[in-house]
Amino acid sequence: MTSSASVSFLNEARRVAIFGGTHGNEMSGITLVNMWIKNGDEIQRNGVETKPFITNPRAVEKCTRYVDTDLNRAFTTENLSAPSKEDLPYEVKRAQQINLLFGPKGSPNAYDVIFDLHNTTSNMGCTLILESSSDHFNLQMMHYIKEAIAPDCCRVLLTEHPLLKYSTSRSVAKHPIGLEVGPQPHGVLRSNIFEAMRLVVKHALDFIELFNQGLEFRPCTLDVFRVSEKMDYPRDTNGNIIAMVHPHLQDCDWEPLNPGEPIFQMFDGTSICYEGVGTVYPTFINEAAYYEKQQAFVTTRRETLAARAIKKAHD
Ligand SMILES: [Zn+2]
Numbered sequence: 308m309t310s311s312a313s314v315s316f317l318n319e320a321r322r323v324a325i326f327g328g329t330h331g332n333e334m335s336g337i338t339l340v341n342m343w344i345k346n347g348d349e350i351q352r353n354g355v356e357t358k359p360f361i362t363n364p365r366a367v368e369k370c371t372r373y374v375d376t377d378l379n380r381a382f383t384t385e386n387l388s389a390p391s392k393e394d395l396p397y398e399v400k401r402a403q404q405i406n407l408l409f410g411p412k413g414s415p416n417a418y419d420v421i422f423d424l425h426n427t428t429s430n431m432g433c434t435l436i437l438e439s440s441s442d443h444f445n446l447q448m449m450h451y452i453k454e455a456i457a458p459d460c461c462r463v464l465l466t467e468h469p470l471l472k473y474s475t476s477r478s479v480a481k482h483p484i485g486l487e488v489g490p491q492p493h494g495v496l497r498s499n500i501f502e503a504m505r506l507v508v509k510h511a512l513d514f515i516e517l518f519n520q521g522l523e524f525r526p527c528t529l530d531v532f533r534v535s536e537k538m539d540y541p542r543d544t545n546g547n548i549i550a551m552v553h554p555h556l557q558d559c560d561w562e563p564l565n566p567g568e569p570i571f572q573m574f575d576g577t578s579i580c581y582e583g584v585g586t587v588y589p590t591f592i593n594e595a596a597y598y599e600k601q602q603a604f605v606t607t608r609r610e611t612l613a614a615r616a617i618k619k620a621h622d
Pocket of ligand 1: 329330333424425426
């Protein structure tokens with residue numbers, strides 16, 4: 308039995324947003340959000356106001372990741388507080404508008420939950436992105452989603468890292484949640500990826516409805532993959548890529564990689580092996596959008612987080 312002393316009482320999650328088009332060529336989220344803007348019946352829940360929203364309409368129109376700069380890196384304190392000027396990059400202006408509509412970031416007026424829908428070209432399946440290991444509302448929600456979609460798999464990527472964490476669109480909310488589903492090429496809509504994303508959003512909204520109704524969620528554990536290290540492609544002195552992701556690593560997101568195992572293949576067939584310490588779990592392997600970010604994949608390490616019992620606080 309859970310004693311009431313160990314339960315965290317949290318405010319209800321009344322205002323929820325679902326973002327699509329933070330990257331304008333990731334078609335599942337864009338298509339779902341546009342569908343829900345036309346008819347939002349399937350995302351309505353008792354006691355929850357759910358707002359579907361296209362975050363980067365100009366990039367969506369051009370079917371490109373962004374117009375001037377990556378919107379999903381633009382929500383820094385510096386950008387959000389920059390004086391509005393005509394010559395600011397489009398995505399910085401857009402970040403300021405989104406912060407006014409759904410934030411301000413870090414304030415009591417901010418939206419309770421933002422789901423940000425993304426697609427990846429990597430073979431990652433369904434991945435929930437968790438920004439903080441101490442956000443017990445999100446830990447419980449992710450646990451609920453994992454149980455609900457079992458035996459299908461939904462992994463949790465924890466991006467809490469002093470250098471590798473970045474300022475996402477969803478970070479405006481009190482409880483930010485990224486959903487990354489792949490593999491799906493940019494500009495392409497695949498029915499299996501679309502339906503997988505739709506199902507995760509359904510379970511997430513069900514969780515919020517149950518929480519707002521006053522259900523207590525018991526303590527539980529959540530297996531996560533914590534971002535560890537960013538790995539770039541091997542390059543020559545001019546910065547040109549001189550090797551490809553090794554065939555033994557390609558499409559093996561979330562599978563164990565041990566020191567001495569191959570990660571890159573040179574054009575003459577020579578292998579380059581992993582030289583880190585201990586077993587890691589690579590992900591975002593060969594993601595198309597990350598060539599510009601000098602990233603071939605990230606390594607993660609497995610961890611189990613303990614989620615406290617949570618219940619809605621009395622009004
Ligand atoms: Zn994206």
